[in-house]
Amino acid sequence: MAKMNASFLELKKSYLFIEIGKRIREYIASHPDNKIIRMGIGDVTQPLVPVVVEAMKKAADEMGVKETFHGYEDSGMGYDFLREAVSGYYKKNGVEISPDEILISDGAKSDCGNIGDIFDSSTVVLVTDPAYPVYVDSSVMGGKKVIYANSDESNGFAAMPDKNVHADMIWLCSPNNPTGSAYTKEQLKEWVDYAIENDAIIIYDSAYEAFISDPDIPRSIFAVPEARRCAVEICSLSKTAGFTGTRCGYTVIPKELMLKTPTGEDISFMQLWCRRQGSKFNGVSYPVQRAAEAVFSPEGQAQTKKVIESYMANAKVMAETFDSLGIKYTGGKNSPYIWFKCPFGMGSWEFFDKLLNEAEVVGTPGEGFGKNGDGWFRLTAFNTLENTKEAMERFKKLFK
Ligand code: PLP
Numbered sequence: 469m470a471k472m473n474a475s476f477l478e479l480k481k482s483y484l485f486i487e488i489g490k491r492i493r494e495y496i497a498s499h500p501d502n503k504i505i506r507m508g509i510g511d512v513t514q515p516l517v518p519v520v521v522e523a524m525k526k527a528a529d530e531m532g533v534k535e536t537f538h539g540y541e542d543s544g545m546g547y548d549f550l551r552e553a554v555s556g557y558y559k560k561n562g563v564e565i566s567p568d569e570i571l572i573s574d575g576a577k578s579d580c581g582n583i584g585d586i587f588d589s590s591t592v593v594l595v596t597d598p599a600y601p602v603y604v605d606s607s608v609m610g611g612k613k614v615i616y617a618n619s620d621e622s623n624g625f626a627a628m629p630d631k632n633v634h635a636d637m638i639w640l641c642s643p644n645n646p647t648g649s650a651y652t653k654e655q656l657k658e659w660v661d662y663a664i665e666n667d668a669i670i671i672y673d674s675a676y677e678a679f680i681s682d683p684d685i686p687r688s689i690f691a692v693p694e695a696r697r698c699a700v701e702i703c704s705l706s707k708t709a710g711f712t713g714t715r716c717g718y719t720v721i722p723k724e725l726m727l728k729t730p731t732g733e734d735i736s737f738m739q740l741w742c743r744r745q746g747s748k749f750n751g752v753s754y755p756v757q758r759a760a761e762a763v764f765s766p767e768g769q770a771q772t773k774k775v776i777e778s779y780m781a782n783a784k785v786m787a788e789t790f791d792s793l794g795i796k797y798t799g800g801k802n803s804p805y806i807w808f809k810c811p812f813g814m815g816s817w818e819f820f821d822k823l824l825n826e827a828e829v830v831g832t833p834g835e836g837f838g839k840n841g842d843g844w845f846r847l848t849a850f851n852t853l854e855n856t857k858e859a860m861e862r863f864k865k866l867f868k
Contacts, residue, residue, distance in 0.1 A: 475611045482601070484836030485509070488820070495824055505859040507847040508830045510645060510805070512710045514778070516759070517771035520709060523762035527755035544751040545742065546572025546718070553764035554718050563690045565720055569738070571745070572760070573717045574752050576675045576704035581606040582748070583671055583700065583719075586727065586740040587637055594635035596627040598646055598837030598844075600673065603639040612637075620840045625649040625798045625807060629662035638663055640689070641673040643680060646837045646846040647807040648799010650685045656692050663698040669725070669737070670699040675717075678708035678776055680802040688720075696722040700737065707804065709763040709772045716752055716760040779804050782856040783849035789860040793867050804849040807834065811867055819845055827862035 488508060496504065516524075530536035541547060551567035558565040573579045580602045584593070593607040597616040607614050615635060617627035625647035629638075640659060643650040651659075663670045672689040680687050689695045704717035711717075721741060726734040752760075762768045787800035790808055797808035810819035816833030823829050823845075834841030849856065 473609065475609050478608050479605055482605075484833070488830070488832065491821070491824060492830060495828075499828075502828055504824075504828045504830060505851070505855050505862075506830045507851060507856075507859060508832045510707075510848050511712050511850060512707060512779075513850050513852070514710055514775050516710050516714065517768065517775060519765060519767040519771055520759045520762045524714075524755045524759040527758035531754060538754040541751040541754070544745060544749060546570065546752065547754070547757050550718075550757045550761045553761045557764050558688065558690070558720075561687050561691075563688050565690060566723070569720055569722055571719045571721065571741070572752050572757060573702075573719055573749075574715045575706055575711070575717045576673060576702050577602060578749075579702045579717065579719045580671070580673060582744070583702070583741070584610045584612065584637070585744050586737070587612070587669075588730075591636045592634065594633075594638045594668075596640065596644075597839060598625075598834060598841040599639065600641055600645045601837065603641075603671075603673075604838075607637075616838070618840055619644070619647060619649070621796070621809070625840075626651055626655060628655065629659055631662065631665075634666055636666070636668050638668055638670045639673070640670055641675070643676040643685075643799070643803035644805075645676065646805055646832065646834065646841070648797075648801075648803035648805035649807075650680060650682075650802045652684055653686050653691055656686060656689055656695070660689070660692045660695045660698060664694060667728075668698065669727070670695070672699050672701045673703075674701055675704040676707055676803055677703060678772070679780065679804055681780070682802050685802050690720070690722075696724055698725070700725065705760055705763055708776075709760075709768070710775065711760070714756055714759060716756050778853070779849045782851055782853055785853070785856050785860055786847060786849060789863055793864065795867070800849070806847045806849070808845055808847075810834075810843050810845050813843070815843060816841065816845055823863075823866070827859070827866045829859045829862055 551570045554570045555565050555567040584606050589611045591612050593612050593614050595603045596619045619625040619627040626649040677687040689699045701720040705711035721738045725737040727737055729735050783800040786806050790797045795808050797806050800806040816835045820833045832846040834844030
């Protein structure tokens with residue numbers, strides 16, 4: 469009988485969203501007429517903006533005409549028009565990235581989950597705790613050792629490197645899911661210095677960069693120039709432009725980024741990743757890449773900015789509520805997430821039940837994201853202003 473990959477036995481049971489779903493269903497069954505406000509799952513709620521829909525329709529029409537039909541894309545790494553648009557976006561944010569350092573993906577999750585393939589199984593992977601679960605799960609599936617850097621109350625849920633600990637691969641996410649914290653340029657520089665000192669590579673997840681409004685918070689790790697020697701950046705249009713169901717993202721790999729061969733020579737990171745992708749990935753559909761291109765057009769930028777501003781208006785209502793109640797939190801400023809300490813010293817699940825049963829608001833217990841999430845809770849701003857205001861009124865009643 470064929471044997472399973474035994475590393476899968478090391479995975480933590482992923483019961484979080486299943487358990488949340490079960491508790492909500494039970495509550496609805498006994499209160500069928502009540503209005504539950506969902507602020508748990510990190511999916512967007514607003515539709516694609518008009519300029520994106522138009523671009524996708526036009527591209528779909530092109531696919532139906534012999535002269536403009538597109539089959540496999542030659543490289544599978546993304547059409548030039550989109551790589552150039554992404555490069556232009558970086559330039560506008562003050563960072564020079566050449567189009568041939570940009571690879572188009574079907575979203576950040578795939579590249580986050582797969583990039584570990586090109587690292588040796590002896591790689592020591594550093595993950596900040598709490599974290600988006602893919603970093604740990606994909607490392608464990610690949611048989612790699614995972615160590616943690618604590619994000620907690622003492623550092624504003626923005627873990628910093630410990631010079632006495634060695635890592636080969638480092639996962640950073642800023643603005644962070646779940647904590648909403650965002651690194652300053654100085655903090656990122658510390659991580660870059662640590663990575664260079666350790667001959668390590670940072671995988672930087674910037675899926676929420678579009679929510680940054682503070683000019684002191686970089687939108688890219690490449691705002692630190694030395695990061696070109698030690699970092700890959702994975703980004704997504706999911707939250708930027710409502711592409712969670714459309715699927716498109718991009719990964720930046722600087723030309724000078726290297727890994728080591730078993731005999732100690734340098735080998736291009738880009739070359740290895742393209743080899744991996746060439747075998748296992750056939751690219752993103754033409755209509756979706758045209759839709760993504762439209763996100764970076766002036767109209768696309770204006771239209772998506774409005775949507776993000778509407779989510780951030782919700783975040784502001786939430787932050788003001790927590791301020792007025794004196795509840796400690798991170799996020800809500802450069803992030804659609806608010807991460808807060810459960811009131812009255814409650815545990816995350818205990819608080820989940822209280823919020824569901826007494827305020828009919830659903831959130832996410834922090835312990836689902838790592839041990840430092842114990843006693844903490846995540847709410848998202850992906851909702852309507854009306855629902856957010858109502859949820860916060862219920863919150864106030866519960867905790868005043
Ligand atoms: N990275 C982070 C931090 C996320 O929160 C998410 C989705 O919620 C992703 C990556 C995956 O995004 P995508 O939809 O592009 O796969």
